């Protein structure tokens with residue numbers, strides 16, 4: 001489309017209103033003020049408001065927050081509760097065993113339980129008070145490069161008001177070109193702009209493939225007298241049921257304020273079974289007597305899903321290119337064994353801010369001028385923390401005793417196993433073809449009968465509870481490259497696993513009663529922006545792009 005586009009110039013543009021970008025923007029403004037430097041900073045976020053696409057557990061290790069805002073409690077940081085005690089349980093089909101010790105990675109006593117939505121909303125008010133221009137409702141749709149295609153010069157935001165065929169409607173608003181000396185990419189796990197940058201500038205070259213976990217989470221309102229009234233443990237992790245030992249993942253249960261609990265199941269997307277249904281596994285987790293004992297009398301008030309980039313240290317890309325740096329989960333800044341990415345993402349944003357300030361003092365924004373970001377990372381506690389978990393993703397990708405052995409060695413040696421940099425397989429490549437009996441086993445495994453609409457809700461009610469909205473008459477933001485492949489090859493080999501790994505019921509296969517012809521039906525307006533589909537599709541047949549800015553979930557307590 002050739003409409004004249006407005007151009008706006010800033011010194012620095014942050015893409016994404018998550019902890020990485022917000023901590024980076026705040027730190028940059030703090031440093032600029034200390035150095036009496038006038039820097040124009042903008043931040044765009046695809047959610048309608050800052051926080052409306054934020055979903056995390058979340059236990060917050062406050063180490064980075066203390067560095068950024070030393071008196072964060074005094075400054076009004078919204079903390080749900082402090083972690084009073086940790087519990088770690090192994091769930092069998094009907095029972096549970098408390099493990100005699102809590103693995104060091106999830107010893108969180110003294111940390112804080114937060115709602116990521118509220119936390120980033122609060123960070124945004126601090127950033128705005130320092131002079132950051134925040135633009136929620138603007139999705140970064142395209143990366144702008146200079147004429148030789150090597151330097152990033154800004155971001156084009158998505159058009160608004162196109163019809164399904166991409167034609168402008170009466171209320172059409174073309175996207176804006178936001179130009180900046182430095183663009184900071186903080187889109188979170190599986191960023192769609194980072195994917196384009198990676199294709200062009202090869203920033204992941206020589207790294208292990210990115211691998212992911214998917215998490216489905218609910219906030220549940222409990223009665224006033226509830227499990228946490230008498231329990232010292234309010235940070236609970238589980239292993240075992242419903243996934244068993246073949247598929248890696250586990251549950252989390254965190255006490256929130258106002259008699260609420262945050263409950264979720266994380267599943268490593270390197271799983272094999274084509275019939276595995278992520279949502280139904282979460283329901284199995286919720287039906288377990290141990291979990292029911294905690295949620296009894298409760299009501300689901302919000303639900304959502306999001307992927308986590310869990311490749312860790314050996315998947316960190318090149319962190320700076322001409323005109324841009326990469327921060328947060330998109331740049332693999334996650335403590336993988338501890339499932340903690342908020343403080344690590346914040347710290348990466350802060351280190352990037354320090355390097356950007358240095359670049360301003362040199363008046364140069366080349367890859368070389370921004371390289372101190374990498375050097376600062378190397379010298380920081382963040383590098384040490386990420387390095388300890390460097391072999392964890394490789395260990396969990398193994399099976400049975402090998403997995404247990406490798407996890408044990410890794411645990412005891414502080415991250416070493418026999419070989420560093422062992423192979424990791426892309427999540428799209430791990431699925432096994434359908435076997436005889438898989439369909440029947442899946443029918444038995446997933447009950448799908450006892451939804452009560454209150455504590456056990458079906459997928460569509462879950463979407464409703466995420467408050468997800470997309471304008472219907474817009475180009476489909478989920479690109480299925482070859483629909484015939486879905487209904488022929490993929491149906492035969494895997495029974496279209498997209499209908500099961502998508503927690504929002506975006507993908508459906510309709511079969512004509514008379515002709516038995518199959519058709520892929522897409523419901524993009526249900527999309528929770530978790531991005532599992534782009535990662536797990538066994539043919540890499542799906543590309544996730546940003547829909548119109550402001551569309552998507554409207555989380556308030558996730």
Ligand SMILES: Cc1cc2nc3c(=O)[nH]c(=O)nc-3n(C[C@H](O)[C@H](O)[C@H](O)COP(=O)(O)OP(=O)(O)OC[C@H]3O[C@@H](n4cnc5c(N)ncnc54)[C@H](O)[C@@H]3O)c2cc1C
Nearest residue numbers: 016018019020046056057059140188215328329340341342
């Ligand atoms: C279920 C679950 C449980 C977790 N539990 C914990 C925990 O207990 N403790 C912990 O520390 N970590 C936890 N994590 C991980 C942690 O939430 C992430 O590592 C962290 O949020 C990453 O921060 P980020 O700023 O890099 O990205 P995000 O928090 O993902 O934020 C990125 C933001 O960018 C926006 N965005 C993306 N693309 C665009 C675009 N093109 N244009 C404009 N905006 C865009 C998104 O809407 C989003 O708001 C958990 C994650 C999940 C999913």
